[in-house]
Amino acid sequence: LRVEPKMSAGSRNTNTEPWGGFEDNIVQAGGAAVIDMENMDDTSGSSFEDMGEIHQRMKEEEEVAAEAAATEDDGAEDGEFLGMKGLKGQLGRQVADEVWQAGKRQASKAFNLYANIDILRPYFDVEPVQVRSRLIESMIPVRMINFPQKVAGELYGPLMLVFTLVAILLHGMKTSGTVIREGTLMGTAIGTCFGYWLGVSSFIYFLAYLVNAQITMLQMMSLLGYGLFGHCVVLLVTYNIHFHFLFYILWLLLGGLSTLRMVAVLLSRTVGQTPRLLLCGTLALLHMLFLLYLHFTYHKIVEGLLDTLEGPNMAPIQRVPRDVPEVILNATARSLGAMLRSH
Amino acid sequence: MAAAAAEEASRQLAGLSDVSISEDIPVEGDISVPVGSSKADDEFSTLDEPVKETILRDLRAVGKKFIHVLYPKRSSALLRDWDLWGPLLLCVTLALLLQGGAADSDDQGGPQFAEVFVIIWFGSIIITLNSKLLGGNISFFQSLCVLGYCILPLTVAMVVCRIVLMGGSGTVSFAVRLVVVTASFGWSTFASTAFLADSQPPNRKALVVYPVFLFYFVIGWIILTFSTSK
Numbered sequence: 001l002r003v004e005p006k007m008s009a010g011s012r013n014t015n016t017e018p019w020g021g022f023e024d025n026i027v028q029a030g031g032a033a034v035i036d037m038e039n040m041d042d043t044s045g046s047s048f049e050d051m052g053e054i055h056q057r058m059k060e061e062e063e064v065a066a067e068a069a070a071t072e073d074d075g076a077e078d079g080e081f082l083g084m085k086g087l088k089g090q091l092g093r094q095v096a097d098e099v100w101q102a103g104k105r106q107a108s109k110a111f112n113l114y115a116n117i118d119i120l121r122p123y124f125d126v127e128p129v130q131v132r133s134r135l136i137e138s139m140i141p142v143r144m145i146n147f148p149q150k151v152a153g154e155l156y157g158p159l160m161l162v163f164t165l166v167a168i169l170l171h172g173m174k175t176s177g178t179v180i181r182e183g184t185l186m187g188t189a190i191g192t193c194f195g196y197w198l199g200v201s202s203f204i205y206f207l208a209y210l211v212n213a214q215i216t217m218l219q220m221m222s223l224l225g226y227g228l229f230g231h232c233v234v235l236l237v238t239y240n241i242h243f244h245f246l247f248y249i250l251w252l253l254l255g256g257l258s259t260l261r262m263v264a265v266l267l268s269r270t271v272g273q274t275p276r277l278l279l280c281g282t283l284a285l286l287h288m289l290f291l292l293y294l295h296f297t298y299h300k301i302v303e304g305l306l307d308t309l310e311g312p313n314m315a316p317i318q319r320v321p322r323d324v325p326e327v328i329l330n331a332t333a334r335s336l337g338a339m340l341r342s343h
Numbered sequence: 344m345a346a347a348a349a350e351e352a353s354r355q356l357a358g359l360s361d362v363s364i365s366e367d368i369p370v371e372g373d374i375s376v377p378v379g380s381s382k383a384d385d386e387f388s389t390l391d392e393p394v395k396e397t398i399l400r401d402l403r404a405v406g407k408k409f410i411h412v413l414y415p416k417r418s419s420a421l422l423r424d425w426d427l428w429g430p431l432l433l434c435v436t437l438a439l440l441l442q443g444g445a446a447d448s449d450d451q452g453g454p455q456f457a458e459v460f461v462i463i464w465f466g467s468i469i470i471t472l473n474s475k476l477l478g479g480n481i482s483f484f485q486s487l488c489v490l491g492y493c494i495l496p497l498t499v500a501m502v503v504c505r506i507v508l509m510g511g512s513g514t515v516s517f518a519v520r521l522v523v524v525t526a527s528f529g530w531s532t533f534a535s536t537a538f539l540a541d542s543q544p545p546n547r548k549a550l551v552v553y554p555v556f557l558f559y560f561v562i563g564w565i566i567l568t569f570s571t572s573k
Contacts, residue, residue, distance in 0.1 A: 117476060121478070156473075156477070156550060159473075163557060174568055184457075186461070
């Protein structure tokens, strides 16, 4: 009696092995194909990325196979009693099991720091020269909309630009004396920058998905991240040199150039008039308005302007109570003052 | 029957004795209890030493690392036996010194204790992760330790700033503070690069140094813009 389950488990294993192997092959091939599609127009070392991802995938698949083999032993016996209906139930359970295992794997992966680092490492595979050239390229729109333009799928530059923007924003907030009731300046700055970067790139990616534009989330994040270079320069200059005229020129010039660059890339990857208008219009609007917002929300001169606008209304009200006690306290002094003034 | 059994047993024993002790292979060996081990144990054991000694030893280790930061000569002592006591000490000191500025009193969003604390720790964690992602071969806590210890010049600058601010805040005091903070910022960046740069692939040093620069720049800038309440 004790031997039987083992036997059945063994036979089952031998039965499933070819299946598992076959599935593995299919999934691996599929994975590789997907990666190739993604990285087809990638300037960074795509071979390395492919190898890294495939390796990761293979590892995961191995884990899945092992786990499936382990869990299958338990469900093997009672399925035989139930016949055809049991087979169906078993299939359902197997699917559910698979989903559960995949979910568990995802969760444990999220907690495993080193696994995450290994997954992210390909996106940080850059040279200083590459970063420099991409920063410069982010300000140069390319007029080529018939053929999809290359977008580097890289996250080092965007991440550093976002952190730089956070630091610049902090500086702007400090010098403008911004008061934030709930929360800290640091938190607000980080929230604004990361919120814009992640939020807008996912929104544009969603739009691009709707209008069938050829761009991946990674490419979108990289594109928008490098697009923030113009913002950084403009804000750094205008937080320190307070000329509105200068700001508007820089806003149109640098902000406009970086926006144009992104728009050109998106144009080249979208087909049709309406989708192009929708996608590029949204991106351009958001990007330019974000710079305006950052400048005018955390700027010294605006605060001064508001003060002067409020000034005429506030001044008499403030002055009256200050004068009143003095007036009431010594009426004689007032009469004296009046006499002096009349003289 | 009993006699036969006894005889058989004795024969077996004899056989055993034959097998176990053979005359042509003499039993050799040196059986001795290692005497030195208990002594070594005593040396390593810190269970029965006074608490004062333990604390002093740790403090001495922290102080030694401070000297390494102040005189960065590419030694690996800071990397080899890392600890987080020094960074914690420096971070708390800096945050306490930054507490109670002018901005604090009327809730103008001055550097709160928690804010400084979070900037320092999360900043160093992000720098560390970045260096790991770029392919550096340095452990997580080693990098945290180095980045934390290298705040020392900035903490010193903060102390100087508070002393200068006691004298009054004018253009001269601002100039003095600017010079002190800039110098300590440069010092911090230089020291941390000296320790961290070796662990990176040579062609990517600039990419690792940039976030470090940004990190110390933000801290230095917070110190520079600090002003006491009047």
